[in-house]
Amino acid sequence: MPFRKACGPQLANSPTVIVMVGLPARGKTYISKKLTRYLNWIGVPTKVFNVGEYRREAVKHYSSYDFFRPDNEEAMKVRRQCALAALRDVKLYLTEEAGQIAVFDATNTTRERRGMILNFAKENGFKVFFIESVCNDPNVVASNVMEVKLSSPDYRDCNSTDAMEDFMKRINCYQASYQPLDPDDYDRELSLIKVIDVGRRFLVNRVQDHIQSRIVYYLMNIHVQPRTIYLCRHGESEFNLKGKIGGDSGLSNRGKKFAQALNKFVEEQNLKDLKVWTSQLKRTIQTAEALQLPYEQWKALNEIDAGVCEEMTYEEIRDQHPEEFALRDQDKYYYRYPSGESYQDLVQRLEPVIMELERQENVLVICHQAVMRCLLAYFLDKSADEMPYLKCPLHTVLKLTPVAYGCRVESISLNIEAVNTHRERPEEAKKGPNPLMRRNSVTPLASPEPIKKPRINSFEEHVAVSSALPGCVPQEVPTQLPGQNMNNSQKPS
Amino acid sequence: MKDHRKPAKVCMTNCPTLIVMVGLPARGKTYISKKLTRYLNWIGVPTKEFNVGQYRRDLVKKYKSFEFFLPDNEEGLKIRKQCALAALSDVRQYLSEENGHVAVFDATNTTRERRETIYKFGEENGYKTFFVESVCVDPEVIAANIVQVKLGSPDYVDCSNDEATEDFMKRIECYKNSYETLDENLDKDLSYIKIMDVGRSYLVNRVMDHIQSRIVYYLMNIHVTPRSIYLCRHGESELNLKGRIGGDPGLSVRGKEFAKSLAQFINEQNIKDLKVWTSQMKRTIQTAEALGVPYEQWKVLNEIDAGVCEEMTYEEIQENYPLEFALRDQDKYRYRYPKGESYEDLVQRLEPVIMELERQENVLVICHQAVMRCLLAYFLDKPAECRCGPVERRSLEDGTQPPIAAAPRQQPFLQHLSTEQQLGP
Numbered sequence: 001m002p003f004r005k006a007c008g009p010q011l012a013n014s015p016t017v018i019v020m021v022g023l024p025a026r027g028k029t030y031i032s033k034k035l036t037r038y039l040n041w042i043g044v045p046t047k048v049f050n051v052g053e054y055r056r057e058a059v060k061h062y063s064s065y066d067f068f069r070p071d072n073e074e075a076m077k078v079r080r081q082c083a084l085a086a087l088r089d090v091k092l093y094l095t096e097e098a099g100q101i102a103v104f105d106a107t108n109t110t111r112e113r114r115g116m117i118l119n120f121a122k123e124n125g126f127k128v129f130f131i132e133s134v135c136n137d138p139n140v141v142a143s144n145v146m147e148v149k150l151s152s153p154d155y156r157d158c159n160s161t162d163a164m165e166d167f168m169k170r171i172n173c174y175q176a177s178y179q180p181l182d183p184d185d186y187d188r189e190l191s192l193i194k195v196i197d198v199g200r201r202f203l204v205n206r207v208q209d210h211i212q213s214r215i216v217y218y219l220m221n222i223h224v225q226p227r228t229i230y231l232c233r234h235g236e237s238e239f240n241l242k243g244k245i246g247g248d249s250g251l252s253n254r255g256k257k258f259a260q261a262l263n264k265f266v267e268e269q270n271l272k273d274l275k276v277w278t279s280q281l282k283r284t285i286q287t288a289e290a291l292q293l294p295y296e297q298w299k300a301l302n303e304i305d306a307g308v309c310e311e312m313t314y315e316e317i318r319d320q321h322p323e324e325f326a327l328r329d330q331d332k333y334y335y336r337y338p339s340g341e342s343y344q345d346l347v348q349r350l351e352p353v354i355m356e357l358e359r360q361e362n363v364l365v366i367c368h369q370a371v372m373r374c375l376l377a378y379f380l381d382k383s384a385d386e387m388p389y390l391k392c393p394l395h396t397v398l399k400l401t402p403v404a405y406g407c408r409v410e411s412i413s414l415n416i417e418a419v420n421t422h423r424e425r426p427e428e429a430k431k432g433p434n435p436l437m438r439r440n441s442v443t444p445l446a447s448p449e450p451i452k453k454p455r456i457n458s459f460e461e462h463v464a465v466s467s468a469l470p471g472c473v474p475q476e477v478p479t480q481l482p483g484q485n486m487n488n489s490q491k492p493s
Numbered sequence: 494m495k496d497h498r499k500p501a502k503v504c505m506t507n508c509p510t511l512i513v514m515v516g517l518p519a520r521g522k523t524y525i526s527k528k529l530t531r532y533l534n535w536i537g538v539p540t541k542e543f544n545v546g547q548y549r550r551d552l553v554k555k556y557k558s559f560e561f562f563l564p565d566n567e568e569g570l571k572i573r574k575q576c577a578l579a580a581l582s583d584v585r586q587y588l589s590e591e592n593g594h595v596a597v598f599d600a601t602n603t604t605r606e607r608r609e610t611i612y613k614f615g616e617e618n619g620y621k622t623f624f625v626e627s628v629c630v631d632p633e634v635i636a637a638n639i640v641q642v643k644l645g646s647p648d649y650v651d652c653s654n655d656e657a658t659e660d661f662m663k664r665i666e667c668y669k670n671s672y673e674t675l676d677e678n679l680d681k682d683l684s685y686i687k688i689m690d691v692g693r694s695y696l697v698n699r700v701m702d703h704i705q706s707r708i709v710y711y712l713m714n715i716h717v718t719p720r721s722i723y724l725c726r727h728g729e730s731e732l733n734l735k736g737r738i739g740g741d742p743g744l745s746v747r748g749k750e751f752a753k754s755l756a757q758f759i760n761e762q763n764i765k766d767l768k769v770w771t772s773q774m775k776r777t778i779q780t781a782e783a784l785g786v787p788y789e790q791w792k793v794l795n796e797i798d799a800g801v802c803e804e805m806t807y808e809e810i811q812e813n814y815p816l817e818f819a820l821r822d823q824d825k826y827r828y829r830y831p832k833g834e835s836y837e838d839l840v841q842r843l844e845p846v847i848m849e850l851e852r853q854e855n856v857l858v859i860c861h862q863a864v865m866r867c868l869l870a871y872f873l874d875k876p877a878e879c880r881c882g883p884v885e886r887r888s889l890e891d892g893t894q895p896p897i898a899a900a901p902r903q904q905p906f907l908q909h910l911s912t913e914q915q916l917g918p
Contacts, residue, residue: 203696204694204713205693206693207713220697220710348793
């Protein structure tokens, strides 16, 4: 039966350039990275292009805020070159590297600069979506500077006070020429979202398509309140003891001990308002019961459905379904158990859980091995290739705390013995030409590594050559295999 | 007996929510109220709208003219305030005594003073208040709204269209002078969404919780462009012929014929930019193949999973799982097949389909019986009990064997819904 077409709803026809807008220290890079992580996880190939990094490559040593003064002609030239170089790479990514979304992370505070980007996009048939972050609360700005700027390579040789002072002067350099987006008048025709005061208010104009609507929804649900997410599996179950997968068995004796230990652990954490979530399978519910806290049951958190292999041991599967067993080892991410699910299916059903986790503050999620791997891949930005092999042992709690641009993870074993249910990636399993790619699927990708920029020697070297673009290539199935985007970034100039 | 009810997936609302519509007449407030109410009920949040105009029509039996709405008409003002209070009293009853979760208070609410009264009412009763304002200055849109819904209003039953339009325009004028739109500064502590120019842009302020976030997402995805949605099942399948449920069979001979007629039907409809969606089961895919156009496969459109009962006939289920069989008849909506799904589960997994259907324009969805019932229930505003189709009552107590009915051989059928039918009264 021939495949047809794209994944889920047509997430994107033409590639999209997301253009960040805002003064320094307004959270543009934070938003860029987080959004990119989310989009890749739901299967939309996305990459950040941070112009500041291009500038750091071009100008090896940052001396002071003087570089950013509006009357510094030499520096203005370099900064413009950097922006153009980044746009050149955006074009490459979207037209030749199967990228779907490029996030152009820079201040983009003038109409002139935004006009240039709009022209670039028009020439290449890209959609443009602006994300502006506006914030005038000095506390928020100062706190951002402390969290991510003081440790920037720019200030490697400075002490905190000097760095802070220099950075504030840097912000000032932009302020006079800052022209915020004006959706009521000048920017009426643009597609944009203005995020005001870290999400207190939003102004949204002309959302064009599904992916922009999802981006808006995501941005409206994230927040920056400090909080902790705890992920763990149910206590060891009767089936775990027998080596059987799936099913709906209760806790073993050791599993019950774990539940008690978890209760103690949670108390010691001394958290304000902890939400507890479980699946609708007995083993997670029984684990939560020991906590004596209210908990919510989500069907979406149920373990991956192993279809015809439910309640079998791996040996039994190997005996009775040898082909399926081999296929799964070949491509564990895409492999769907007959009448069951794949990791890819899991991602799709877990998306509302992720969205709600973003909205919440302190949450403990008691779930299952495959489910926990999917959630972890989102928080730690792991690709589809790595996801099915992430280590999520029984009786271990993963504590996730947002920090700077990412997530810190602590692994806490509660010291109750349990069987090991982890299967390593088999050495001998060769990756075939991927016959298992399913239609209507999402392929989580990890955010690509930032491109290493060659030094910019002259403007002429990097004038963007606009080649005739053959219109947007409709996306059949993702042409990149997961795990391959890492290699594509090392392109010669 | 196993309890098949499970708690709601996410605590959608701790305290009840009062949604307050704001806007001049003919800005789509009632359209939004009804649509939003329909959506919230479908996803399982008990919601009800309270249209103050309706209260006014009940109190003042006969509408005379726009003069009733003149700002200096003391008698009129008194009655209108009375109606608002009566509606709020019913809101309180619904949210505090009848287990309602969301009440939509549909009136102009154009003055800050009126909105403060309502907000205080919400606070006193422990409700969260969320304002939805519709702002539109495009005279064409307003005229179109008047033609579509006002001319047919009971207020204008004895008028000609011209008379009605003229009166209604004057009615709008009565509100304009005192209209205080939600303001960036004065109303900065309120939770609200301002919808501008029928969804061209939105201003969202202080979304407080999950339900408000879902409401905002929904409002940002709906549109009013005329379009048609076509729903149908796959062609008759091999298992249909055998009276078996579920599975992943291909089309029977007649099913293939249906696919061909479907292709012909679609061609004749001459639809602009038709999107075609199927599930990931063979029978819908084979049906779509006959159309010769690109189509998208959604796993979430797969038929309800009958778990242990997959591929059985109803007789076999009755024989092998008599208890399950009876339980299902008792509460078909919430009943979950062992290792399978319930209609309630279906609704949850179909929600993204509904959201995307709202975003799209012309769409043909080729799906399955239970799935189609759920989708139809959304569009036709059917409550949970009615979403599961006919329930066959069988009694186990009486000793006689009920007549063995072969699973009904339903010809796949087509339903054609237009936007008008979606709008409802």
